[in-house]
Amino acid sequence: MSRIFTLLFVLVSISVSAQLQSPADYLGYELGTEFSRHADVVDYFEHVAEQSDMVIYNSYGKTNERRPLTYAIVSSPKNLANIENIRKDNLKNAGLESGSASPQVAIVWLSYNVHGNEASSTEAAMNTVYKLITEKKAWLENTVVIMDPCVNPDGRDRYVNWYNQVKSTPYDKKQVAAEHSEPWPGGRANHYLFDLNRDWAWATQVESQQRLKIYNQWMPHVHVDFHEQGINNPYYFAPAVEPYHEIISDFQREFQVSIGKNHAKYFDREGWLFFTRESFDLLYPSYGDTYPMFMGAIGMTYEQAGHGRAGLGIMNDDGFELTLIDRVAHHTTTGLSTIEMASLNATKLNTEFKKFFQNGNLKYKSYVLKGNSDKVNALTQLLDKHEIKYGFSNGGSVNGFSYAQNGTSSMNAAGALVVSTNQPKGKMVKALFEQDAKLSDPLTYDITAWSVPYAYGLDCIASTSLVSANGSNPAFKQINQVAPSSIAGYIVPWNSMSDAVFLSELLQNDIRVRFSEKDLSFNGKKFNKGSLVITKSDNRTNNEFMATVTKIANKNSRDLYVTTTSFSDNGFDFGSSNIKMVPKNRIAVLKGSGTSSLSYGAIWHFFETQLKYPITSIDTDDFSVRSLKDFQVLIIPNGYYGRVLTDDALGDLRTWIRSGGKVIAVGRALSSFVGKDGFSIARNEDPSDDSDDSDDSEDSEDTDNATDDDKLIPYDQRERNGVKDLITGSIYKVTLDASHPMAFGYDDSYFSLKLGGSSYKFLENGYNVGYMKGDAISVSGFSGDEAKAGLSNSMIFGEERMGSGSMVYMVDDVLFRSFWENGKLFLVNSLFFVNSNVAGL
Ligand SMILES: [Zn+2]
Numbered sequence: 001m002s003r004i005f006t007l008l009f010v011l012v013s014i015s016v017s018a019q020l021q022s023p024a025d026y027l028g029y030e031l032g033t034e035f036s037r038h039a040d041v042v043d044y045f046e047h048v049a050e051q052s053d054m055v056i057y058n059s060y061g062k063t064n065e066r067r068p069l070t071y072a073i074v075s076s077p078k079n080l081a082n083i084e085n086i087r088k089d090n091l092k093n094a095g096l097e098s099g100s101a102s103p104q105v106a107i108v109w110l111s112y113n114v115h116g117n118e119a120s121s122t123e124a125a126m127n128t129v130y131k132l133i134t135e136k137k138a139w140l141e142n143t144v145v146i147m148d149p150c151v152n153p154d155g156r157d158r159y160v161n162w163y164n165q166v167k168s169t170p171y172d173k174k175q176v177a178a179e180h181s182e183p184w185p186g187g188r189a190n191h192y193l194f195d196l197n198r199d200w201a202w203a204t205q206v207e208s209q210q211r212l213k214i215y216n217q218w219m220p221h222v223h224v225d226f227h228e229q230g231i232n233n234p235y236y237f238a239p240a241v242e243p244y245h246e247i248i249s250d251f252q253r254e255f256q257v258s259i260g261k262n263h264a265k266y267f268d269r270e271g272w273l274f275f276t277r278e279s280f281d282l283l284y285p286s287y288g289d290t291y292p293m294f295m296g297a298i299g300m301t302y303e304q305a306g307h308g309r310a311g312l313g314i315m316n317d318d319g320f321e322l323t324l325i326d327r328v329a330h331h332t333t334t335g336l337s338t339i340e341m342a343s344l345n346a347t348k349l350n351t352e353f354k355k356f357f358q359n360g361n362l363k364y365k366s367y368v369l370k371g372n373s374d375k376v377n378a379l380t381q382l383l384d385k386h387e388i389k390y391g392f393s394n395g396g397s398v399n400g401f402s403y404a405q406n407g408t409s410s411m412n413a414a415g416a417l418v419v420s421t422n423q424p425k426g427k428m429v430k431a432l433f434e435q436d437a438k439l440s441d442p443l444t445y446d447i448t449a450w451s452v453p454y455a456y457g458l459d460c461i462a463s464t465s466l467v468s469a470n471g472s473n474p475a476f477k478q479i480n481q482v483a484p485s486s487i488a489g490y491i492v493p494w495n496s497m498s499d500a501v502f503l504s505e506l507l508q509n510d511i512r513v514r515f516s517e518k519d520l521s522f523n524g525k526k527f528n529k530g531s532l533v534i535t536k537s538d539n540r541t542n543n544e545f546m547a548t549v550t551k552i553a554n555k556n557s558r559d560l561y562v563t564t565t566s567f568s569d570n571g572f573d574f575g576s577s578n579i580k581m582v583p584k585n586r587i588a589v590l591k592g593s594g595t596s597s598l599s600y601g602a603i604w605h606f607f608e609t610q611l612k613y614p615i616t617s618i619d620t621d622d623f624s625v626r627s628l629k630d631f632q633v634l635i636i637p638n639g640y641y642g643r644v645l646t647d648d649a650l651g652d653l654r655t656w657i658r659s660g661g662k663v664i665a666v667g668r669a670l671s672s673f674v675g676k677d678g679f680s681i682a683r684n685e686d687p688s689d690d691s692d693d694s695d696d697s698e699d700s701e702d703t704d705n706a707t708d709d710d711k712l713i714p715y716d717q718r719e720r721n722g723v724k725d726l727i728t729g730s731i732y733k734v735t736l737d738a739s740h741p742m743a744f745g746y747d748d749s750y751f752s753l754k755l756g757g758s759s760y761k762f763l764e765n766g767y768n769v770g771y772m773k774g775d776a777i778s779v780s781g782f783s784g785d786e787a788k789a790g791l792s793n794s795m796i797f798g799e800e801r802m803g804s805g806s807m808v809y810m811v812d813d814v815l816f817r818s819f820w821e822n823g824k825l826f827l828v829n830s831l832f833f834v835n836s837n838v839a840g841l
Pocket of ligand 1: 115118197226227228
């Protein structure tokens with residue numbers, strides 16, 4: 001008998017422990033009383049999926065720091081048994097897959113914790129899934145909920161691990177307490193310090209790239225991006241503020257209001273404050289609300305008070321204690337309320353979703369693009385990420401709006417890339433490709449220009465008639481070169497980042513490479529300035545020279561032009577002093593307090609994942625000019641360096657430059673050199689809006705610079721009037737000195753993304769490589785009249801020689817969010833070609 005009792009006891013205890021547990025029972029603490037580590041959150045969702053027949057839990061990849069990226073599919077058991085058909089029917093309804101369907105199931109996607117230090121929402125995700133499958137099952141009869149419990153696990157754990165290490169027990173609610181002051185760079189961004197809520201459209205980060213694959217499989221009807229804002233704000237939910245992008249439909253606008261009113265009902269019942277319609281617009285396509293909007297969903301941002309300051313509890317300025325428990329409750333409420341509204345309107349959501357993808361009335365039917373084949377390939381890779389269709393033209397002339405001419409023109413379309421709007425994702429094509437987004441209000445939260453043809457450096461004609469595209473990609477080639485028996489050297493043209501990656505790999509394989517400062521001609525073939533010259537003579541001690549170069553060229557799809565003589569057609573032979581050695585420079589980059597984490601992160605990501613060339617990052621706290629003795633190049637990211645670049649340090653830096661060092665200063669870092677002994681950079685006027693990182697915080701700040709007239713503007717018109725000083729990311733035409741090595745690979749003009757109104761005079765003692773002479777020409781985006789006028793006669797890129805070394809000034813940050821593909825070669829040129837006489841060999 002006793003054995004049977006024992007057996008029975010074991011069976012009972014197994015069945016008890018195997019039941020679905022609440023987050024509190026599973027984790028061992030009430031939600032909101034601790035911050036949960038990402039691994040614990042994953043464990044809880046796995047537990048839920050094991051115990052419930054309403055949850056499927058999958059991984060969609062890994063972060064840079066190898067944490068899992070995951071999503072749960074939550075619905076009724078009946079729907080889950082049929083989930084693949086539900087998914088496909090939705091794509092058929094939108095025309096994204098062949099066949100027809102009239103689905104009735106709503107699809108809601110909830111994205112939590114995209115900003116790592118806005119950490120209440122991942123806690124709310126656990127609460128929400130539990131309530132959904134225990135208390136709100138009825139909604140799941142006609143609704144599928146996709147939950148991504150943490151979009152940014154690396155950022156979340158950076159915040160949570162730090163907080164758990166430093167918090168007092170019990171927590172200290174005083175604002176001044178150390179647990180409310182995150183150290184640089186904070187937990188907001190991902191591993192490479194990119195803001196993932198600015199990366200949806202560009203998908204430069206592994207989190208975005210892997211998420212978009214799943215997103216495209218599902219294409220939800222409603223998408224919520226959960227955030228947090230400053231501790232003194234009440235809760236924000238949709239409807240959003242103007243400007244809305246014009247492709248957003250009336251239904252999308254209306255349904256945001258319906259959802260907002262449903263939230264309001266619950267918030268009013270509890271006595272919780274909220275606001276709507278005063279902030280967070282819907283224009284820039286790369287957010288977690290706009291991107292889904294442009295893909296047919298109701299995309300929304302929800303903002304809880306909290307953020308990296310709030311910890312488990314903090315006293316706000318109004319004298320109320322803001323607790324994590326409350327933050328979790330609010331985000332849980334809006335998440336559930338959203339699902340409720342989707343369930344109540346499932347049929348309508350499906351019929352309106354279908355309508356969104358019918359694009360017959362868009363003005364431009366085709367965007368036709370031509371240019372360097374590497375740049376075309378880079379753009380097709382972007383289109384592939386969004387599963388946007390494209391083709392190549394068989395030929396013929398195309399008329400329409402020319403991006404380069406900023407007016408009507410024509411193009412021979414033979415071989416051109418054609419992206420048309422007569423496809424389901426045509427509205428996203430319009431949003432990405434159109435020259436200038438229509439702006440109903442210039443007071444926006446983000447940049448107002450991003451036009452892809454300019455970003456990728458391609459000629460583009462927007463045509464009002466459909467251009468056929470059944471040709472093949474002329475750039476596609478299989479390269480399988482074999483090493484020749486005898487050569488004088490190789491020549492490779494210099495046009496694109498693909499060429500730069502090739503150079504980087506050669507240098508790291510100890511191949512000695514030259515570049516030409518003159519146009520070359522060999523055996524009747526012409527090569528532009530900047531072309532790489534790889535001579536047998538320079539590599540004569542390397543027996544593997546030809547095999548290595550051939551292998552690296554094949555790997556990078558680079559055509560090697562082989563010449564058996566170094567005797568040129570036009571006088572510049574391989575031994576010419578105009579064909580200079582590329583130095584294998586050792587590069588230092590400043591990071592840490594003072595630097596913009598976004599700017600540093602973009603540089604870090606660029607070198608590690610794009611150029612694949614080593615850098616050494618030096619913390620500003622540890623930096624002294626002495627530490628540069630082993631380096632040839634110092635990159636100073638956008639930032640404020642008053643504490644680091646003191647007059648003494650600048651004196652030392654000048655000495656280092658004069659002895660052959662090169663400093664590349666980006667964005668606001670330039671202001672550290674203005675008016676300093678030995679540096680000739682000067683501002684055109686007083687600094688106006690110099691903020692180009694409105695995305696460093698949840699609240700964008702418009703700087704007000706009061707002139708005399710401004711002082712008489714009424715109280716309630718101040719913000720509106722500030723618009724005239726504002727540039728919020730717009731595209732300007734820049735003239736280039738194409739004979740300068742910094743501009744090799746470019747023509748004599750370039751379209752630059754300007755992020756603010758900072759304006760610098762032409763260098764008096766230096767080379768003005770990129771500049772705007774006379775009135776500045778803006779082709780896209782919003783610029784206030786005064787800010788635009790301030791840009792006339794200003795330098796954009798410049799080099800100042802000092803002794804044997806150089807200062808390189810980059811007013812515009814070409815690595816901003818890593819999406820301005822056509823600007824990146826300026827940085828590579830600056831690293832390796834500009835003043836290359838001092839070689840770090
Ligand atoms: Zn946020």
